[in-house]
Amino acid sequence: MLEVSNLSVRYGRHLALENAALNVAKGEIVVVLGSNGAGKSTLIKGMAGLVRTEPGAKITLEGTSLHKMPAHRIVDAGLALVPEGRHLFSTLTVNENLMLGAFLPRTRARAEESMERVFAVFPKLKQRLTQIAGTMSGGEQQMVAIGRAMMTCPRLLLLDEPSLGLSPLLTSELFRALPSIATTGTSVLLVEQNSHQSLAIADRGYLIEKGTITGEGTAQELLASEEVQKAYLGM
Amino acid sequence: MFLYALLSGLTLGGVYALVALGLTIQYGVSRTLNLGYGEFLIGAAFAVFVMFGTFGISPYLLAIVVLPGAFALSWLVYRVMLMPIVRRARSPMALEIDSLLLTFGLLFAIMGIMLLMFGSNYTNYSYLSVPVRVMDATVALNRLISFGVAVVVGIIAYILLMHTRTGMALRAVSVDPVGARLVGIDVNWAAGLAFGLGGAIAAMGGILISTYMTFTAEMGVIFTMKALIVVIMAGVGHVVGALVAGLVLGLIEAFVAAYLDPGLTVAVIYAVFLLTLIIRPQGIFGRVAR
Numbered sequence: 001m002l003e004v005s006n007l008s009v010r011y012g013r014h015l016a017l018e019n020a021a022l023n024v025a026k027g028e029i030v031v032v033l034g035s036n037g038a039g040k041s042t043l044i045k046g047m048a049g050l051v052r053t054e055p056g057a058k059i060t061l062e063g064t065s066l067h068k069m070p071a072h073r074i075v076d077a078g079l080a081l082v083p084e085g086r087h088l089f090s091t092l093t094v095n096e097n098l099m100l101g102a103f104l105p106r107t108r109a110r111a112e113e114s115m116e117r118v119f120a121v122f123p124k125l126k127q128r129l130t131q132i133a134g135t136m137s138g139g140e141q142q143m144v145a146i147g148r149a150m151m152t153c154p155r156l157l158l159l160d161e162p163s164l165g166l167s168p169l170l171t172s173e174l175f176r177a178l179p180s181i182a183t184t185g186t187s188v189l190l191v192e193q194n195s196h197q198s199l200a201i202a203d204r205g206y207l208i209e210k211g212t213i214t215g216e217g218t219a220q221e222l223l224a225s226e227e228v229q230k231a232y233l234g235m
Numbered sequence: 236m237f238l239y240a241l242l243s244g245l246t247l248g249g250v251y252a253l254v255a256l257g258l259t260i261q262y263g264v265s266r267t268l269n270l271g272y273g274e275f276l277i278g279a280a281f282a283v284f285v286m287f288g289t290f291g292i293s294p295y296l297l298a299i300v301v302l303p304g305a306f307a308l309s310w311l312v313y314r315v316m317l318m319p320i321v322r323r324a325r326s327p328m329a330l331e332i333d334s335l336l337l338t339f340g341l342l343f344a345i346m347g348i349m350l351l352m353f354g355s356n357y358t359n360y361s362y363l364s365v366p367v368r369v370m371d372a373t374v375a376l377n378r379l380i381s382f383g384v385a386v387v388v389g390i391i392a393y394i395l396l397m398h399t400r401t402g403m404a405l406r407a408v409s410v411d412p413v414g415a416r417l418v419g420i421d422v423n424w425a426a427g428l429a430f431g432l433g434g435a436i437a438a439m440g441g442i443l444i445s446t447y448m449t450f451t452a453e454m455g456v457i458f459t460m461k462a463l464i465v466v467i468m469a470g471v472g473h474v475v476g477a478l479v480a481g482l483v484l485g486l487i488e489a490f491v492a493a494y495l496d497p498g499l500t501v502a503v504i505y506a507v508f509l510l511t512l513i514i515r516p517q518g519i520f521g522r523v524a525r
Contacts, residue, residue, distance in 0.1 A: 050413070075419035087414035089407050100407050103400070104419040152418060 001026045001062050001187060002079075002156050008054040009039075009046045016042045017211045024156060024187045029178060031198040032191040033222075033232055034208035040191035041084055043208065044158050048081040049074045061156060076104050080154035084161055086145040090134030094125060097133050097144050101151025110153060117184065118147040121177045139170035146174075150181065157181060159190035163197065175201050195232035199223050207231075238372040240493035241486070246378040248485020249385030250440050254458055255465035255477040256392055257436030261309075263409035263472025264429035266327065267317050267334035271341035272462060273455030275305050275434045278345065279441030280450050281353055284360055294362055294442055295380070301442060302435045309434025312341065313427045321423070342456065349452035359449040381443040388439055389478050392432075396474055405429055409472040464504065468511045470521020480519065 005021040017039045024030045034040045045051045047059055049071035059066045066074050089097050098118065102111035119126045122143040128136065133144055142162055149157055159178075163171040175197050182188050191208075192198040199205060205222045207215040215227065222228045258272050279301050283294040316337055324330035363377040396402035408415040408425040416422055440458070444450065465484055469476030487507060488500045495503075511519060 048417070050416070070421070071416040072419045072421045075417060081417055083413065083417060087411050087417060089410040089414055091410050092403075092406065096403060100403060100415075100418050100420075103404060103407075107419075148418065 002189070003058065003060050004047065005058045007043070007046055007057040007059065009042045009051055010054060015211060017046060020046075020208075020211075020213050022189075022206050022213065022216075024189050026155075026187055027182055027185055028204065029182050029188045029190075029202045031202040031205045031219075032189070032208055032213075033193070033195050033198070033205055033228070034191065035193060035231075038208045039211040040208055041160055042211075044081065044160050044189070044191050045083075047074075048079065048083075048158060050081070050083070075152050075154075076106060078153070078155035079158065080149040080152045080156070081158040082142075082145045082149045082160065082162060084164065086141055088133045088141055088145055088148070090132070092133060093129065094131050094133055094136075094144055095129040097148050098125075098129075098151050101148040104152065107151065107153045111151065114151045114153060118150050121150070121180050122147055138165050139167070139174065142166065142170075142174060143177075146177070146181075150186075154186055156187045156189060159188065161192055161194075162190060163192060163194045171197055193232075195228065236493055238370060240489045242369060242372055242374050243378070243493075244486035244489030245482070246374070246382045246485070247489055248482035249382040250443055251461055251465060251485045252478045252481025253385045253388055253443075254437060254440040255462045255469070255481040256389060256474065257433040257440070258459075258462040259466045259469070259472055259474065259477040260392075260396075260405070260429050260436070261433030262466060264405050265313060265317070265321075265426035266330065266412070267313075267321065267426075268331070268338065268463075269312070269341075269430070269433070270335060270338040270459060271312070271345055271455070272338075272433070272437055273457065273459035274342055274345035274349070275309060275437040275455075276441035276444070276458050277349065277450060277452065277455040279305055279438035280445035281349060281358070281452070283442050283445055284358055287360060287362065294446055295384070298439060298442055301438050305438035306431040306435040309437075310427050310431035312434075313430035314423075316341065317426075317430075318423060321426070342459075346452060346455060353452050355451055355453060357449045357451050360445070362446045364447065375447055377446040381446065384439070384443055388436065392436070393474060393478075401428070406472075461504075464508045468508060468519060470518025473518065473520045476518065476520030 002024040007017060007020040008015065009017040020043055032040055032043065042051060046053045049069055057067050061077055061079055064077050066077055066079060089100060098115060099111065102108050102114060125143055125147055133141060162174055166174065171194065178188050178201055190198060199219045199222055202219045204218050206213050254276060262268050282301050283297045286292060286297050287294050317334060320333040320337060321330060324333060364375045366373040367376050367379060396406060404420050405425055408420060408422055412422050465477055465481045469480040484504060487503060491500045491503045
């Protein structure tokens with residue numbers, strides 16, 4: 001359903017991402033593994049329209065081309081991003097954050113139903129609706145950020161290092177939630193440094209290094225491969 | 236004397252609160268500071284002066300034409316002048332500087348046009364300047380109405396911002412523009428709307444002030460500065476803060492003028508402003524950016 005090819009991003013003279021290509025099928029969880037500065041965030045921001053991409057790229061979501069679309073229209077097309085740093089509306093309540101996720105006319109009518117879906121994945125949020133989002137712990141804020149993205153009724157959910165800054169316990173709690181999102185038909189693409197836990201829940205994975213995608217395989221293949229074990233799993 | 240100072244402080248503060256509200260909406264949502272803001276206030280004052288003189292229609296009724304005009308002009312300023320520099324801005328800092336230079340130019344352009352049309356004379360007209368007794372003091376009716384209108388407009392703006400979907404979207408953009416884009420809000424639409432609303436609120440302030448104050452084509456910048464002081468003191472984008480701080484500023488001015496010396500008002504205002512910046516750089520109601 002998502003097909004990306006020839007995606008390049010340049011920051012000034014520095015080529016941060018070169019001819020990246022990947023695809024995600026419906027209901028699939030795909031992880032992009034890479035170390036700091038490998039171009040993971042750039043890849044995901046390029047897809048979401050948050051950074052300027054080089055001409056010639058192809059990004060299609062169920063046949064609709066997203067390339068060069070402004071970020072807010074990409075959301076309407078069905079691609080939602082949970083960004084690094086979360087970018088929550090920190091002075092607004094949890095409820096307002098979630099309701100803003102249903103800002104678009106396409107998602108407004110389904111807001112209640114979406115809210116139930118969010119509570120099914122993160123029951124904790126139900127008791128926190130009136131809390132100011134900025135006063136929550138990092139893990140809870142990440143839940144709100146994912147919940148907000150779910151409110152946009154995405155076909156594909158992008159997650160930029162959701163485990164960053166979270167304790168191992170919270171990370172596993174968060175990762176356990178992702179398959180339940182995928183079973184509702186929403187595909188998930190996440191970029192991570194945390195290879196163990198992300199590969200445990202993913203169907204497939206890609207490896208990214210110095211701005212280029214260097215390998216791909218099923219989660220089992222990657223877990224077993226020597227290259228991955230050495231570079232990412234510390235074995 | 237106390238009651239007189241209180242009344243004149245409230246009427247003045249009401250308008251300051253209103254004018255600061257408009258600027259904080261513009262600045263908070265669009266992240267571009269409009270130095271030509273006060274020109275819209277003076278422009279509206281001249282507009283009602285001319286129309287009241289020509290047609291004899293009540294200045295308050297003239298708001299029906301002046302406010303949409305100010306909204307449209309401000310919206311155009313954002314779409315035509317500011318959007319190109321927003322598009323090409325490399326960083327928030329660069330945008331801040333570019334927009335300051337651009338709106339500084341706008342200030343002189345609008346002021347120049349007004350000077351050409353009206354000259355640099357002090358202008359005033361008389362409307363409803365009948366004395367009203369409030370307990371032991373007398374106030375002009377136009378000042379009382381002005382305070383009442385400021386309160387009503389403030390309440391309406393608060394309700395719209397806090398309880399409508401569009402208002403929530405505007406607040407979202409002012410808190411986190413990137414987050415706003417990620418939920419599908421067109422940030423340029425929001426900023427244009429905020430500019431229009433801010434311009435209309437400034438014009439309302441201009442209409443109110445024109446009924447009891449003498450004004451000149453060169454006075455816009457004074458209101459921009461006062462509004463800016465209030466906005467920064469309250470914390471950028473903080474609606475209730477701007478209303479409260481504006482009211483307090485008016486009261487301080489009135490009490491200083493009544494009990495100390497009218498010439499000291501500006502000095503005291505700046506002293507309070509400086510003190511606020513030293514103690515709470517993020518503004519009295521502002522939160523520290525993380």
